[in-house]
Amino acid sequence: xxxxxxxxxxxxxxxxxGNARSWTPWPGSAPRLRWRTLSxxxxxxxxxxxxxxxxxxxxxxxxxxxxxxxxxxxxxxALYLGTEHxxxxxxxxxxxxxxxxxxxxxxxxxxxxxxxxxxxxxxxHGISGPSLCLMAGPESGLLALWExxxxxxxxxxxxxxxxxxxxxxxLSVAHAYxxxxxxxxxxxxxxxxxxxxxxxxxxxxxxDPLGRLFGFLAARDGTAPDSTLYLRAPATLRRRHAMAVLxxxxxxxxxxx
Amino acid sequence: xxxxxxxxxQQIIExxxxxxxxxxxxxxxxxxxGAGLGLxxxxxxxxxxxxxxxxxxxxxxxxxxRKAFASVNALADFxxxxxxxxxxxx
Amino acid sequence: xPRQRVAISGLGILSAIGWTPEAVWGAIEREESGxxxxxxxxSPRCGHMPVGQVKGDPAELSxxxxxxxTDHLAVAAARIAFADTGMASLGEAARRDIGVVLGTTTGGxxxxxxxxxxxxxxxxxxxxxxxxxxxxxxxxxVARALGLxxxxxxxxxxxxxxxTAIATACDALAAGEADTVLAGGADSLSRLTVNxxxxxxxxxxxxxxxxxxxxxxxxxxxxxxxxxxxTEEHARARGAAVRAWIAGCGASADAYHATAPRPDGSxxxxxxxxxxxxxxxxxxxxxxxxxxxxxxxxxDLAEGRALAxxxxxxVPAVSSTKRFFGHTLAAAGAIEAIVCVLALQRQxxxxxxxxRRPDPAIPFAPVAHAQEAELKVALTNSLGFGGNNCSLLIAxxxx
Numbered sequence: 232x233x234x235x236x237x238x239x240x241x242x243x244x245x246x247x248x249g250n251a252r253s254w255t256p257w258p259g260s261a262p263r264l265r266w267r268t269l270s271x272x273x274x275x276x277x278x279x280x281x282x283x284x285x286x287x288x289x290x291x292x293x294x295x296x297x298x299x300x301x302x303x304x305x306x307x308x309a310l311y312l313g314t315e316h317x318x319x320x321x322x323x324x325x326x327x328x329x330x331x332x333x334x335x336x337x338x339x340x341x342x343x344x345x346x347x348x349x350x351x352x353x354x355x356h357g358i359s360g361p362s363l364c365l366m367a368g369p370e371s372g373l374l375a376l377w378e379x380x381x382x383x384x385x386x387x388x389x390x391x392x393x394x395x396x397x398x399x400x401x402l403s404v405a406h407a408y409x410x411x412x413x414x415x416x417x418x419x420x421x422x423x424x425x426x427x428x429x430x431x432x433x434x435x436x437x438x439d440p441l442g443r444l445f446g447f448l449a450a451r452d453g454t455a456p457d458s459t460l461y462l463r464a465p466a467t468l469r470r471r472h473a474m475a476v477l478x479x480x481x482x483x484x485x486x487x488x
Numbered sequence: 489x490x491x492x493x494x495x496x497x498q499q500i501i502e503x504x505x506x507x508x509x510x511x512x513x514x515x516x517x518x519x520x521x522g523a524g525l526g527l528x529x530x531x532x533x534x535x536x537x538x539x540x541x542x543x544x545x546x547x548x549x550x551x552x553x554r555k556a557f558a559s560v561n562a563l564a565d566f567x568x569x570x571x572x573x574x575x576x577x578x
Numbered sequence: 579x580p581r582q583r584v585a586i587s588g589l590g591i592l593s594a595i596g597w598t599p600e601a602v603w604g605a606i607e608r609e610e611s612g613x614x615x616x617x618x619x620x621s622p623r624c625g626h627m628p629v630g631q632v633k634g635d636p637a638e639l640s641x642x643x644x645x646x647x648t649d650h651l652a653v654a655a656a657r658i659a660f661a662d663t664g665m666a667s668l669g670e671a672a673r674r675d676i677g678v679v680l681g682t683t684t685g686g687x688x689x690x691x692x693x694x695x696x697x698x699x700x701x702x703x704x705x706x707x708x709x710x711x712x713x714x715x716x717x718x719x720v721a722r723a724l725g726l727x728x729x730x731x732x733x734x735x736x737x738x739x740x741x742t743a744i745a746t747a748c749d750a751l752a753a754g755e756a757d758t759v760l761a762g763g764a765d766s767l768s769r770l771t772v773n774x775x776x777x778x779x780x781x782x783x784x785x786x787x788x789x790x791x792x793x794x795x796x797x798x799x800x801x802x803x804x805x806x807x808x809t810e811e812h813a814r815a816r817g818a819a820v821r822a823w824i825a826g827c828g829a830s831a832d833a834y835h836a837t838a839p840r841p842d843g844s845x846x847x848x849x850x851x852x853x854x855x856x857x858x859x860x861x862x863x864x865x866x867x868x869x870x871x872x873x874x875x876x877x878d879l880a881e882g883r884a885l886a887x888x889x890x891x892x893v894p895a896v897s898s899t900k901r902f903f904g905h906t907l908a909a910a911g912a913i914e915a916i917v918c919v920l921a922l923q924r925q926x927x928x929x930x931x932x933x934r935r936p937d938p939a940i941p942f943a944p945v946a947h948a949q950e951a952e953l954k955v956a957l958t959n960s961l962g963f964g965g966n967n968c969s970l971l972i973a974x975x976x977x
Contacts, residue, residue, distance in 0.1 A: 278507035306830075306848065317713055317734065322690070323694070327694070329773045331541070332540065333537040334540065334776070335773040336537055336777065337537070337774070337777040338530055338533075340774035341836045343770060344734065344963060346735045346962065347836055349831070350833075350963070350965050353964075353965060356833075357833055360831065361829035361830060362735065363746065365733060367730065381749070381753060467730045533778060536777075550779050
């Protein structure tokens with residue numbers, strides 16, 4: 232089993248956006264997801280994505296992946312997405328567009344698949360490793376992180392971007408997290424291990440485990456290095472395991488490849 | 489004649505959700521696909537829907553669409569030709 | 579080091595050509611397509627295109643008092659698969675650890691469409707129709723119907739979902755998280771998918787003809803495919819009758835376009851190579867390929883190139899069985915895995931139904947008619963929208 236690290240994290244929600252290094256509240260009272268506010272790097276397609284894709288893509292952008300040269304790819308990176316509601320908004324919009332003049336919208340059709348978010352992110356960052364979208368209720372994001380970490384631990388792939396995203400306007404839900412999990416990284420935010428022993432220490436299921444994890448990794452609440460956060464396995468796994476996340480002493484800067 | 493080209497530009501921007509693009513940024517003679525606006529095959533299909541919605545013209549074959557969408561001018565010509573004695577026939 | 583092979587101890591399938599593996603194989607041998615008129619609902623657009631609609635009412639086989647069509651398809655297939663394993667006599671305690679991983683793209687959408695129709699056209703509010711909307715509904719329905727309490731997840735990777743679910747289940751078995759998992763996929767026909775694919779202008783007016791020079795697109799289908807997967811240890815300990823083995827799974831992403839595959843087939847090639855690597859096998863070990871082969875101009879060309887690149891001069895027997903079933907979306911990967919199991923059991927290669935003139939641009943010709951062959955290992959591809967690819971290797975013999 233190889234040592235695992237989380238080397239980067241990102242979050243975009245109703246309050247703002249950021250990563251382990253910085254957090255920016257949305258300007259103005261009603262946050263509208265405008266690309267120019269989020270990133271200096273161009274992303275022409277962004278305006279045309281549906282809301283779920285936008286949030287997922289924005290969270291991944293916070294990871295700070297190095298831009299690729301033309302023709303370059305990332306075959307050794309996997310992309311896992313966990314979403315509770317998937318494409319609920321678009322499903323309904325699409326059904327309504329069916330009877331409309333001109334017929335159904337092909338663009339909307341592609342967004343009735345939550346896996347399209349994986350496709351859009353894969354295209355932007357040249358990620359050609361395995362991709363997976365999991366839907367397992369409220370802990371879908373945590374499940375994606377868990378499965379992604381297991382994949383990297385198994386040695387089958389060097390890195391996995393684990394995304395948790397939900398965006399349904401009619402439910403007033405819109406947020407996304409992204410975590411980059413790597414094998415044996417020397418410089419990371421934290422190391423990760425799975426332990427049965429820590430299950431009791433995990434103290435139950437958090438209401439927002441990934442929010443807790445993000446805050447912990449950003450150490451914004453003054454968490455000391457060498458602290459450990461325990462996250463219980465998602466209930467759907469039916470395992471008495473916890474993920475032990477140990478904050479590293481050094482805080483890395485600079486871009487992630 | 490220019491009016492149709494201007495209207496089409498607006499309709500293209502609206503149909504494809506091109507947030508940051510204004511009509512004067514679209515050269516009516518330039519190719520719509522590939523370089524320039526960076527439109528792709530799904531966008532072409534979206535324009536098929538737009539044509540039927542606004543002009544009652546129904547395209548059922550990809551090849552017909554490909555020629556019609558070569559540029560905004562080509563599209564304007566296509567619309568004028570198609571709205572002959574029987575508008576809306578497939 | 580190659581991964582341990584996973585035992586397939588039960589099969590359940592519902593499709594346009596039959597509700598049992600025997601019925602399905604019978605239609606395959608008789609070269610009888612299941613494509614026919616769409617009668618499930620009215621569809622002014624594309625409603626005249628032939629589809630692979632399941633004949634009869636899946637609700638009769640599922641034993642569920644209520645559920646969406648996809649729920650019924652999934653549960654019916656799951657019951658058959660579970661009974662097939664001889665595990666139906668297991669008590670509550672033993673079932674507590676059995677997992678379920680299913681793929682679906684439609685979930686309960688057919689019922690939700692009916693909800694919208696009644697509300698908008700008739701002003702009736704039938705909230706009950708929405709209960710089964712979520713993608714996780716079929717997975718939960720299967721778990722509840724069979725009393726299964728283990729690891730549970732729903733996978734959504736477009737047309738690759740069924741295969742991805744099987745791969746995810748194999749991962750769970752390899753990691754020791756379960757020793758038995760039901761895995762597969764289910765999707766029903768729906769106005770959303772019929773109109774959606776129609777808007778892409780790639781639905782064949784006279785039924786799909788995979789790899790044909792004059793192919794004109796795909797045909798939609800519906801159904802469910804469920805496989806009961808066990809670790810070798812568990813299967814041997816209980817003396818299970820193993821139908822075949824999963825030797826390896828591989829996934830990749832095209833990172834190219836929302837619906838079109840990479841034209842050079844490199845995405846599919848990467849998935850196939852990964853599966854072979856996991857299985858510890860070389861390409862020449864493969865005796866039969868059940869291609870994704872939807873019949874669209876783009877998919878078949880890209881996949882054809884991928885197969886040629888993988889196998890070089892020695893492409894094994896290849897066929898796409900999509901003209902039998904239609905493209906059953908999330909169920910396809912599982913249904914086609916089951917076809918591979920049946921082919922390995924009977925030592926027969928299914929025909930690439932619908933072929934009139936092989937496409938000269940593709941460097942090999944698929945098998946035109948069912949034929950006998952020595953089959954030890956089969957490869958099945960599922961290449962989904964958004965460039966999600968998943969390949970499975972199925973072997974006649976175990977570790």
